[in-house]
Amino acid sequence: MPQFRYTATNAQGKTVRGMADAPSEEALYTKLRDDGLYMSEALQTKRVRSTFRPLxxxxxxxFCRNLGTLLTAGVPLVRAFRIMADERSxxxxxxxxYEAVLGELRKxxxxxxxxxSCAPAFPNLLLAMIRSAEGTGSIDHxxxxxxxxxxxxxxxxQQVGNSMMYPLILCVLIVAVIAILMTFVLPQFKPMFDQMEKLPFLTQLLFDASDFVGANWPLLLVALALIFFGFKLLLAQPRIRRQWDRFILHAPVVGVLNRKICTARFASTLSNLYGSGVPIITTLGAARDxxxxxxxxxxxxxxxxxxRAGxxxxxxxxxxxxxxxxxASSIAVGEETGKxxxxxxxxxxxLDYEAEMATKRLVTxxxxxxxxxxxxxxxxxxxAVIVPIYQSYGTIGASSGAI
Structure with a gap:
C-alpha cells in the first residue's frame, strides 16, 4: 500500500504533519477527516519494505507486560529495551x-x-496508547x-480456535471415511456386483461416484484448489468482503457469536483508549480498526x-x-452518570463471557x-453394499424353493 507524507489542519486550526498508508490521496483524505484532520497537502513517498511481521x-x-513491569520498577526506557532484547527465550x-526500536530510541x-518505524510489527491501537501515554508520562500504566x-x-x-477443533476433526474424519470406503471397500465388492443384472439405485450411484473420483481425482483436486483460491480472491475485493462480513453477522446461529465477538472487541478497545485520555475521534478510529x-x-x-455534529x-x-x-444502552447510561x-x-x-458461552453452545x-x-x-x-447382497440371497433362495 502506498505511503504518504501529509500536512493537515486539526479542529483548533493547528498544522499537523505526519505519514500514513492509504490506497490513494482520496482515501487518505477520508481517513484523516474521520480522525478530525483536514488534509491540505499529500506527497507519496518511496517506502522501504519492512523486514518485520505483525506480532x-x-x-x-x-511485550507490554515486560515493558510495563520494567518501567514501573524505575528502569529507563533504553535500558528496558536492552534487557528485553537480551532475553534468551x-x-x-x-x-x-527490539534492537531496531532500541536504535531509534538512542537517536x-x-x-x-x-x-x-518498524511497521507493521506493532498495531495502531498500541501505538495510539503509547502516544497518548507519552504526553502524560504514564507509559508504564x-x-x-x-x-x-x-x-x-x-x-x-484461543477459545474460538479450540472450540472449533473438535468439529474440524470430525469433518476430516468424515472425508477420510468416505475416501476409504470409496477407494478400498467398494472395489472389493465390484466383481460380485458386476455379475448381477441390475443394482439398486443407491448402489449404482455409489459405484458411479467411485469410478468418477478414481478416474478424475487430479482434476477434482485442481477444481477444489481453484474454488478455494477463487473464494479468497473474491473476499479480497472490498465490496464483496463487506457484504460477506454483513452476511456472517446476520447468519443463523453463527451470527450471534460474531456480533458478540465484534462488540466485545470494540468495547474493550474503546474502554482502554477512552480511559487513557485519548481524544474520542482518535479513540473511535482505533477501536474501529x-x-x-x-x-x-x-x-x-x-x-x-x-x-462531530454534536x-x-x-x-x-x-x-x-x-x-x-x-x-449503545450501556454507553448511554455511562454518558448520563459520567462513568x-x-x-x-x-x-x-x-460480552467476552457471553461470546465464550455462545462459542460453547455452537460447539455443543x-x-x-x-x-x-x-x-x-x-x-x-x-x-448400498448389503441390500444387493440380501437381494441376491433372496433370489437364490427363491430359485432353490422352485426347484
Missing part, C-alpha cells in the same frame, strides 16, 4: 525488532515513533493496561460525522448495524450434527 497477540501481551526476529526519537487487553484478546482467539469486520467498519464514517456517542453507535443493542470508562470496561467483560450444537452426518454417510454406504 501475534500472545507476543504483544508479553525470544526468537531472533523478535530480538531484531532521541519518541517511543511511539520508534515503534511505528499504558503498557500494563494493554498487556491485559492483549491477554484477553489472545484468550478469546480492531473490530475485524469490514461491514461494521464501513459505517463509522457516518458515526464520526454524527459525533450527537452523543450512544446515538451514533446505536445507528451502526452489527453491534449488540446493549452496547463511561468503567461501564465500557464492564460491558466488554460481559455442531458435535451431534457432525456425528449424525458421519453415521448417515457410513450407514448409507453399508446399506
Amino acid at each position: 501475534k497477540t500472545a507476543v504483544l501481551a508479553d 525470544i526468537d531472533p526476529q523478535q530480538r531484531a525488532l 532521541g526519537i519518541p517511543l511511539s515513533d520508534a515503534m511505528e 499504558a503498557c500494563t493496561r494493554m498487556a491485559t487487553y492483549y491477554e484477553r484478546e489472545h484468550k478469546m482467539n 480492531s473490530i475485524g469486520n469490514r461491514w461494521i467498519e464501513s459505517q463509522f464514517g457516518t458515526a464520526l460525522d454524527s459525533i 450527537h452523543s456517542l450512544s446515538q451514533s453507535i446505536a445507528a451502526i448495524d452489527g453491534f449488540e443493542v446493549k452496547l 463511561l470508562d468503567s461501564l465500557l470496561a464492564t460491558i466488554s467483560e460481559t 450444537l455442531l458435535e451431534p450434527v457432525m456425528i449424525v452426518i458421519m453415521g448417515l454417510v457410513v450407514g448409507g454406504v453399508v446399506a
Whole structure:
C-alpha cells in the first residue's frame, strides 16, 4: 500500500504533519477527516519494505507486560529495551525488532515513533496508547493496561480456535471415511456386483461416484484448489468482503457469536483508549480498526460525522448495524452518570463471557450434527453394499424353493 507524507489542519486550526498508508490521496483524505484532520497537502513517498511481521497477540501481551513491569520498577526506557532484547527465550526476529526500536530510541526519537518505524510489527491501537501515554508520562500504566487487553484478546482467539477443533476433526474424519470406503471397500465388492443384472439405485450411484473420483481425482483436486483460491480472491475485493462480513453477522446461529465477538472487541478497545485520555475521534478510529469486520467498519464514517455534529456517542453507535443493542444502552447510561470508562470496561467483560458461552453452545450444537452426518454417510454406504447382497440371497433362495 502506498505511503504518504501529509500536512493537515486539526479542529483548533493547528498544522499537523505526519505519514500514513492509504490506497490513494482520496482515501487518505477520508481517513484523516474521520480522525478530525483536514488534509491540505499529500506527497507519496518511496517506502522501504519492512523486514518485520505483525506480532501475534500472545507476543504483544508479553511485550507490554515486560515493558510495563520494567518501567514501573524505575528502569529507563533504553535500558528496558536492552534487557528485553537480551532475553534468551525470544526468537531472533523478535530480538531484531527490539534492537531496531532500541536504535531509534538512542537517536532521541519518541517511543511511539520508534515503534511505528518498524511497521507493521506493532498495531495502531498500541501505538495510539503509547502516544497518548507519552504526553502524560504514564507509559508504564499504558503498557500494563494493554498487556491485559492483549491477554484477553489472545484468550478469546484461543477459545474460538479450540472450540472449533473438535468439529474440524470430525469433518476430516468424515472425508477420510468416505475416501476409504470409496477407494478400498467398494472395489472389493465390484466383481460380485458386476455379475448381477441390475443394482439398486443407491448402489449404482455409489459405484458411479467411485469410478468418477478414481478416474478424475487430479482434476477434482485442481477444481477444489481453484474454488478455494477463487473464494479468497473474491473476499479480497472490498465490496464483496463487506457484504460477506454483513452476511456472517446476520447468519443463523453463527451470527450471534460474531456480533458478540465484534462488540466485545470494540468495547474493550474503546474502554482502554477512552480511559487513557485519548481524544474520542482518535479513540473511535482505533477501536474501529480492531473490530475485524469490514461491514461494521464501513459505517463509522457516518458515526464520526454524527459525533462531530454534536450527537452523543450512544446515538451514533446505536445507528451502526452489527453491534449488540446493549452496547449503545450501556454507553448511554455511562454518558448520563459520567462513568463511561468503567461501564465500557464492564460491558466488554460481559460480552467476552457471553461470546465464550455462545462459542460453547455452537460447539455443543455442531458435535451431534457432525456425528449424525458421519453415521448417515457410513450407514448409507453399508446399506448400498448389503441390500444387493440380501437381494441376491433372496433370489437364490427363491430359485432353490422352485426347484
